[in-house]
Amino acid sequence: MKQFRAFIKKEFFHIFRDWRTLLLLIGIPVAQITILGFAVTDEIKNSEIAIFDEANDATSQNLEGRFRASKYFHVVDMFHSTSQIDEAFRKGTVKLVVVFPKNLREDLMHGNKAQIQLVADASDPNMATIIAGYASAIIMDYQLEITDNIPYVIETKLRMLYNPELKGAYNFVPGVMGMVLMLICAMMTAVSIVREKELGTMEVLLVSPLKPFMIIVAKAVPFMVLSLVNVAIILLLSVYALNVPIMGSTTLLVFESFLFIIASLALGMVISTLANTQQTAMMMSIVILMVPTMMLSGYIYPIENMPVILQWVSHIVPAKWYVNIVKAVMIKGLGIESVIKENIILLGFIVLLTAITVYRFKIRLE
Amino acid sequence: MRILGFLLRKEFLQILRNPSVIYIVFQSLIIQMLILPFAANFEMKNINLSIVDNDHSTYSQQLINKITSSGYFILTDYSPHYPQALKAIEDNKADLIVEIPEGFERDLVKNQKTDIFLSVNAISGTKGGLAASYTSSIITDFNADIRETLIQSSRFNSLPELEIVPENWFNPYMNYRLYMVPGILVMLLTTIGGNLTSSNIVKEKEIGTMEQINVSPIKKMDFILSKLIPFWIIGMIVLTLGLIIAYIVYDIVPLGSYFTIYVFGAIYLVAMLGFGLLISTYSDTQQQSQFISFFFTLIFNMLCGLYTPISSMPQWAQDMAIFNPLRYFVEVMRDVVLKGSQFSDLLYQLIAIISFAVIFNVWAVINYKKRS
Numbered sequence: 001m002k003q004f005r006a007f008i009k010k011e012f013f014h015i016f017r018d019w020r021t022l023l024l025l026i027g028i029p030v031a032q033i034t035i036l037g038f039a040v041t042d043e044i045k046n047s048e049i050a051i052f053d054e055a056n057d058a059t060s061q062n063l064e065g066r067f068r069a070s071k072y073f074h075v076v077d078m079f080h081s082t083s084q085i086d087e088a089f090r091k092g093t094v095k096l097v098v099v100f101p102k103n104l105r106e107d108l109m110h111g112n113k114a115q116i117q118l119v120a121d122a123s124d125p126n127m128a129t130i131i132a133g134y135a136s137a138i139i140m141d142y143q144l145e146i147t148d149n150i151p152y153v154i155e156t157k158l159r160m161l162y163n164p165e166l167k168g169a170y171n172f173v174p175g176v177m178g179m180v181l182m183l184i185c186a187m188m189t190a191v192s193i194v195r196e197k198e199l200g201t202m203e204v205l206l207v208s209p210l211k212p213f214m215i216i217v218a219k220a221v222p223f224m225v226l227s228l229v230n231v232a233i234i235l236l237l238s239v240y241a242l243n244v245p246i247m248g249s250t251t252l253l254v255f256e257s258f259l260f261i262i263a264s265l266a267l268g269m270v271i272s273t274l275a276n277t278q279q280t281a282m283m284m285s286i287v288i289l290m291v292p293t294m295m296l297s298g299y300i301y302p303i304e305n306m307p308v309i310l311q312w313v314s315h316i317v318p319a320k321w322y323v324n325i326v327k328a329v330m331i332k333g334l335g336i337e338s339v340i341k342e343n344i345i346l347l348g349f350i351v352l353l354t355a356i357t358v359y360r361f362k363i364r365l366e
Numbered sequence: 367m368r369i370l371g372f373l374l375r376k377e378f379l380q381i382l383r384n385p386s387v388i389y390i391v392f393q394s395l396i397i398q399m400l401i402l403p404f405a406a407n408f409e410m411k412n413i414n415l416s417i418v419d420n421d422h423s424t425y426s427q428q429l430i431n432k433i434t435s436s437g438y439f440i441l442t443d444y445s446p447h448y449p450q451a452l453k454a455i456e457d458n459k460a461d462l463i464v465e466i467p468e469g470f471e472r473d474l475v476k477n478q479k480t481d482i483f484l485s486v487n488a489i490s491g492t493k494g495g496l497a498a499s500y501t502s503s504i505i506t507d508f509n510a511d512i513r514e515t516l517i518q519s520s521r522f523n524s525l526p527e528l529e530i531v532p533e534n535w536f537n538p539y540m541n542y543r544l545y546m547v548p549g550i551l552v553m554l555l556t557t558i559g560g561n562l563t564s565s566n567i568v569k570e571k572e573i574g575t576m577e578q579i580n581v582s583p584i585k586k587m588d589f590i591l592s593k594l595i596p597f598w599i600i601g602m603i604v605l606t607l608g609l610i611i612a613y614i615v616y617d618i619v620p621l622g623s624y625f626t627i628y629v630f631g632a633i634y635l636v637a638m639l640g641f642g643l644l645i646s647t648y649s650d651t652q653q654q655s656q657f658i659s660f661f662f663t664l665i666f667n668m669l670c671g672l673y674t675p676i677s678s679m680p681q682w683a684q685d686m687a688i689f690n691p692l693r694y695f696v697e698v699m700r701d702v703v704l705k706g707s708q709f710s711d712l713l714y715q716l717i718a719i720i721s722f723a724v725i726f727n728v729w730a731v732i733n734y735k736k737r738s
Contacts, residue, residue, distance in 0.1 A: 020649070024657045028664070035668050039683030046677055089535060090705050092697065115529045122534035123704040125542050126492075127675055133499055136530050151478045152516050154509040156502050160488035161455065171490040191653055279565060282656050283390045291398065295405045300673065302493050304412050307404050324458070331489055332456055 003210045007218035014192065015222050025188070025226060029180045029234050036172045037242040045072050047131050049096040050088060052079040055104035063116075063142055067098065072134045089121045096120050096131050108146075162331050169242045174326035175299025177234055178319035181257065182264050182293050184227050187285040189220050189268030194281040213358060216272070220265040227264075231257045247333030256329065256339070259346050260322040266353035267318065273360040293319040318349050369584055373592030381596055388600070391558055395604055399611045402550050403543045413497045416443035416451040416460035423471035425512065429482075432508050433464065438500050452485070461487045462497045474512070536621075536704045547616050548699035549672040551608040555631070556692050557663055558604060559638030560645070562597050564655040567646035590731055594639050601635040602628075621706030627699065630712075633719050634695045640726030641691070647733040666692040691722040 015022055051067065053060050068075050076094060079085060088094045099117035101107075107114035118135050120128040163170040193216060196202040205215050231254065238244040246253060267289065275281035294300060296314040303314050314320050321342040328334045328342075336343075381388065415433070419426050434441050443460045445451040454460040465483040473480035484501055488494030537544055570576040579589060609627070612618040620627060642659065649655040669676070669683060670692040676684060687693050694715040701707035709716065 018651070018654070020654050021657055024661050028661055031661070031665060032668075035665065035683070039669060039679045039686075044675065044678045048677065085535075090701070090707050090711050092701060113529060115531050117531045117533060119533045119535060121705075122537040123700060124545050124675070125534075125537055126496075128534055128537075130495070130499075132532050139530055152474055152509070152513045153479050154474065154505055154512075155479065155481050156505050157481055157483045158498055158502070159483065159485045160494055160498070161452075161485050163488040163491065163494070168491055170488075195653070278652050279569075280386065282652075283387075283394075287390070287394055287397075291394075295402065301405055302490065304414070310401065310405055327489055328456070334456060338456060 003208070004214055004218060007210060007215065008221050011192075011219055011222045015226070025184055026230070026233065028183065029176060029230050030237065032176050032180070033173070033234060033237045033242070036176065037169050037238075044127060044130050044134075046074045047072060047096065047127075047134075048076045048094045049073050049098060049131075049135075050077040050079050050085075050094045051075060052082070052085065052097055052099045054102045055100040057103075057105040059105040059108060059114075060100040063098075063100065063139065066138050066142060067135070070134070070138060072131070085119055092121075094121070095127065096135060098135060167242075167244070169238065169244045170331055172299060173234070173238045173242070173244055174323045174330065175297060177231065177257065177326055178260070178297055178299065178323045179290070179293050180230055180234065181227050181261055181322075182267075182289055182319055184230060185220075185223050185261055185264035186268035186271065186289050187282070188223050188226075189265055190271035190275065190281045190285055191278055192223075193219050193269070193272035194275050194278055198277050212361060216269055216357070216361065220269065223268075224261055224265060227261045228254075228258070244331075246330050248329040248335065252336055253326065253329050256322070256325045256343075259343065259350075260318065260325075263318050263322075263346050263349045263353070266350050266357065269357040270353050270360070273357055273362075292317045296320060297323045299323060318346065321345050370588045370591055373584065373588060374595060377592055377596045387562070391562070391600065391604065392607070395554055395558075395607060396611070398554055399547075399550065399608060400615065403547050403616065411438060413439050413462055413500070414442040414460045415439040416445055416454045416463045417441065418445050418448055418451050418463060418465040420447075420468040421466050421470040425471040425474065426466045429466065429505070429508050430464075433501065433504050436500070436504055438497075455485070455487050461493070462501065464501065475516070543616050544618060544704060545700065546672075547612050547618055548703045549670075549696050551605070551612065552634075552692065552695045552699050553667060553670075553672065554608065555601060555605060555635065555695075556638055556666065559597065559601055559635055560642045560659045560663055561656070562600070563593055563639050563642030564645040564649070564659050565652050566597070567593060567643065568649055568652050568655040571646075572651055586731055586734060590643060590727070590734065593643065594636070594727075597639055597642075598632075598635050601639070602632065605631045605635075618703060620703040622702035622708060626702050626707075626709060626712075629709075630695060630698045630702075630716070630719065633716075633723055634691070637691050637719055637723035637726055640723060640730055643730035644726055644733065647730055647735075666690050669693070670696050672696055691719060694718045694722075 049067065051064055053064065064075075067073050073096075077084075077088065079088075079097065085097050088097070097119040099119060101115060101117070104114050104116070116139055118132050120132050122128040196205060206212060208215075210218070235246065235250075235253070239246060268285075271281060271284055271288075275284055292313070296303065296306075296310065296317045297319040298314075299319075303311055303320070306314070325339045325342045328339050417430055417433075419430065433439060439462075443451060443454040445454065448463070448465055451460065451463045451465070455463065463483075463485040465485070467481055467483065470480050470482070482505060484498060486494040486498045567576075570579065605628070609624070641662075645655050645658050645662075649658055669679075669687045669690050671687070672692075676687050676693065679687070698707075698712055698715050698719075701712065
């Protein structure tokens with residue numbers, strides 16, 4: 001036990017003496033939370049649009065005023081010919097052009113039917129859909145006002161569950177937690193074990209009286225502590241800076257994070273038995289850990305839109321299950337009974353990965 | 367010039383004798399180009415739908431049919447009451463609840479007004495928002511149909527109607543991949559450019575071979591060029607392969623010219639390799655350089671407009687994005703591929719990328735010291 005403690009002390013020295021890396025390990029989650037929380041929003045506003053008013057009558061002017069008043073739009077230009085649309089789209093100065101045709105008011109009042117064209121730069125299809133949706137809503141509002149008493153109305157009452165203000169933070173905080181823990185636990189553990197191999201100091205450790213497997217465990221302990229510190233930082237930032245409250249039990253959340261930390265450490269150990277140089281270990285961590293964690297944990301892109309094969313692959317990404325748990329406990333406020341399946345899967349990962357490490361870990365040098 | 371030739375030979379020998387790095391670069395290019403565009407998909411399909419029909423009337427049936435046959439939804443849950451449907455959302459079995467109240471049809475026909483309730487899982491704002499807007503527009507359509515049949519039978523006057531005609535330029539089929547693939551290619555070039563040079567030089571420091579170079583009569587400029595040129599060539603090959611994959615797999619042919627893309631690509635690579643050099647002058651171990659470049663690539667990626675438009679960001683983030691080289695090249699790629707923009711449309715981006723190339727490299731050369 002005393003030897004084990006001495007080993008852990010040694011590992012802490014390694015970490016504290018490389019303060020640049022330590023700073024980055026703390027800095028990455030802070031920067032991510034700040035940027036994602038304050039800069040990256042799901043809400044689209046201030047979109048640059050232009051108006052091409054061929055009608056120039058009371059209706060078109062009224063509508064123009066409504067577009068100018070909307071917080072979703074910023075009318076940057078008034079066009080006078082169709083060719084201007086092409087030019088502006090190509091330069092990227094506007095994203096949508098509203099075209100009021102000639103005789104708009106006349107057609108609307110006497111012909112009972114008039115057309116308004118919304119020309120969108122659809123190179124970004126989502127953005128185009130959303131902006132055109134906002135523009136349509138403005139036009140529909142106007143129409144409702146000029147025609148009182150439309151008969152037979154179905155009114156849609158919309159309720160946004162869990163996240164009524166549509167804050168992006170609700171979606172990415174769980175994702176960032178998954179990614180940061182994966183980064184620190186798995187990647188750092190793998191690299192620091194392989195480093196001893198590369199520099200040749202592993203040999204010294206292997207001949208020490210401590211059991212070989214415990215050497216690796218001692219490597220993992222400081223990263224576990226560091227990860228718990230990061231969990232605390234992320235949770236504090238998200239509650240106090242981003243106003244994303246923890247709806248469920250904090251104890252449960254910390255416990256689940258601990259479970260995921262163990263799983264990631266086990267993953268890092270497996271990588272360390274596969275790689276021989278730091279560069280390989282890092283590349284392997286990035287390719288088989290970071291990219292799948294970012295892409296397939298449902299943190300940036302919804303998994304159910306992906307092709308079936310990728311959905312299958314996503315099942316073997318541990319972070320996916322952890323992100324599910326965090327969403328359930330932190331955002332939806334559910335208890336442990338609703339995440340039993342996820343817990344069993346994470347435990348399964350831990351057992352399997354530890355078994356692989358024990359099996360692959362070589363005591364003798366080749 | 368002669369010295370540069372020798373150094374280049376050394377670099378190429380080193381790279382070719384340990385080709386694992388090259389393998390990983392090309393593997394990750396191919397895997398990511400094949401997987402990311404499929405994964406990076408915001409087009410909402412397969413929204414899991416839960417229906418609570420308290421009315422059981424002809425109209426409620428018609429509405430349900432209309433929603434389920436739209437192609438956006440999969441009916442995964444049919445609950446007798448709201449609490450059970452909410453349970454489906456909690457268990458991730460449903461993303462959206464459509465609740466039709468009792469007396470839906472009767473109210474609509476007799477009172478001319480009725481309600482319908484939508485509850486969306488909005489943890490992901492984008493997804494929730496899109497699901498809600500799809501459903502609302504289907505309901506609006508349904509409403510218009512019903513109104514027409516009811517009005518015809520009771521001979522109302524027809525109402526003045528504003529018809530909205532949407533027109534989608536550049537990407538009429540709203541193909542999200544057309545938009546994402548060029549951006550992803552830029553992201554890959556950035557990672558490769560920043561990462562490879564920095565860890566390559568730091569490796570010389572770590573192993574100790576840097577000493578030898580420092581005591582030899584090699585000019586700073588020659589040394590730096592010898593580190594840049596091989597990776598620049600690898601980067602250009604990566605760009606070419608990426609464009610070939612884009613053409614073969616995704617059928618993407620730039621509307622503009624390949625020449626424009628290559629000119630920008632060549633300058634952009636110089637900028638990013640310079641950035642890698644700069645990182646290497648500030649770090650002592652590979653671990654440090656790796657983490658520093660990871661840190662910056664992450665921030666560049668988040669603030670480049672690849673995932674969310676820069677114009678919706680707050681002012682301070684928009685100001686920060688001005689100093690993000692990635693952002694300009696993403697804009698260039700998208701504009702050239704989708705809109706066929708030419709140099710004259712992209713002058714601002716051209717100047718920006720050239721400035722980055724000059725600043726990073728000059729800074730790196732100044733900061734690289736032959737003394738330790």
